[in-house]
Amino acid sequence: MHTIVAIKQVPDTSNVRINPETGTLIREGVPAIINPYDVHAVELAVRLKERFGGRVTAITMGPAAAAEALVECVEQGVDRGILISDRKFAAADTLATSYVLGSAIEALNAEDPVDLLLFGLQAIDGDTAQVGPGVATRLGLPLISYALGLESFDPVARRAVVRRKAERGVERLETRLPALLTVEKEVAEVARAPLPNLIRAARYQPELWTAEAPLRFDPDHIGIKGSPTIVGRAYTPPPKTPGERLRVAEQGLAETVSQALAAILSAGVVESLGPVPVTPQQEVSHG
Ligand SMILES: Cc1cc2nc3c(=O)[nH]c(=O)nc-3n(C[C@H](O)[C@H](O)[C@H](O)COP(=O)(O)OP(=O)(O)OC[C@H]3O[C@@H](n4cnc5c(N)ncnc54)[C@H](O)[C@@H]3O)c2cc1C
Numbered sequence: 001m002h003t004i005v006a007i008k009q010v011p012d013t014s015n016v017r018i019n020p021e022t023g024t025l026i027r028e029g030v031p032a033i034i035n036p037y038d039v040h041a042v043e044l045a046v047r048l049k050e051r052f053g054g055r056v057t058a059i060t061m062g063p064a065a066a067a068e069a070l071v072e073c074v075e076q077g078v079d080r081g082i083l084i085s086d087r088k089f090a091a092a093d094t095l096a097t098s099y100v101l102g103s104a105i106e107a108l109n110a111e112d113p114v115d116l117l118l119f120g121l122q123a124i125d126g127d128t129a130q131v132g133p134g135v136a137t138r139l140g141l142p143l144i145s146y147a148l149g150l151e152s153f154d155p156v157a158r159r160a161v162v163r164r165k166a167e168r169g170v171e172r173l174e175t176r177l178p179a180l181l182t183v184e185k186e187v188a189e190v191a192r193a194p195l196p197n198l199i200r201a202a203r204y205q206p207e208l209w210t211a212e213a214p215l216r217f218d219p220d221h222i223g224i225k226g227s228p229t230i231v232g233r234a235y236t237p238p239p240k241t242p243g244e245r246l247r248v249a250e251q252g253l254a255e256t257v258s259q260a261l262a263a264i265l266s267a268g269v270v271e272s273l274g275p276v277p278v279t280p281q282q283e284v285s286h287g
Contacts, residue, residue, distance in 0.1 A: 001048065003118060004113055005078070005118045006059055006061050006117070006119045006135070007120070009034060009068075009069040010032065010034075034072055036185065039076070039190055040186075040188050041119065041120055041181075043187075043188035043190045044187045045118055046078065046117055049077065050227050055079045055080065056079050059081075059084060059104055059108075060081075061084040062084075063099050070206040074197065075197050083209065086210045086212075088223050089211065090223050092222065092227055094130035094229070095134065099138070099221040102134070102135045102139055103217060106139065109178075114178050115177050115178055116181070117178065117180040118180075119132035119180065121184055129182065138227040140177040141178055141179055143179070144175060145181075146234055147163070147181040147187055148165055148184050148186045149163045151230045158176055158286045159176060161174045162181060193205070
């Protein structure tokens, strides 16, 4: 049984700040963490290993500092951590990121067949939720997004039943394996790391994969060259100023409605209101 988990190291803030000159995230001075959804994906992979045996591999594409995120995964119970890092991968959009991760997974599958791929639902910085579906599409694998939990999992029969969040509630989907799941935090509650893992992690050195070795990534598909998404302008939007409050109790319904209509018109929300039927008003009391 071999499970691969894709983890992303992200700034420890949901209030990301953008460098107005470069349009990139200000990461200096902001502590880095493993993307919260990915921590739960790692936990699920480790639980499956405890039940069915096998190995868990965690992969991440990122700067050298992302190696510490892989060490944290080893604390949680991951067997192997692979850092895919090279200046040539920098400024990748989701297409280039899914190419790199998809290619790495194909290579890992060739040496140790994969039963399950786990991705977080989305990253708290880029927030696109595109990488998981992108990798599933590239590898031609079944994709189940918004996964809440495994109802059944049979690596021998190569089938699984997954509960997923849907607009109208919860869906139960059966899939063949290998499959790719993008997970919600509900998939597995994170347990405290056992001492043997902490000891192993303390001396664990993640493997480093560059753009050339052990796998040669196509230079046209990585980094800026491989990214059709050009960030035109990135900026932190100014905080919204609260709207004007109109109080019916103070000025009566008719006056309030006509002021609201005037505000809508002057804000250009609508061009004209056309003839407004005027009906006699009775005072509204707010007891
Ligand atoms: C503020 C901001 C806005 C951005 N907007 C866009 C945009 O509109 N379009 C675009 O193409 N790119 C965008 N990017 C770039 C994008 O963040 C990167 O391409 C990134 O590598 C993947 O996208 P994501 O962060 O949205 O990840 P998501 O697709 O939200 O991540 C989902 C899951 O995929 C896995 N994953 C994602 N990245 C990695 C990684 N590097 N290594 C391992 N696993 C990973 C994790 O399991 C993660 O939980 C933006 C970046 C920032 C910081």
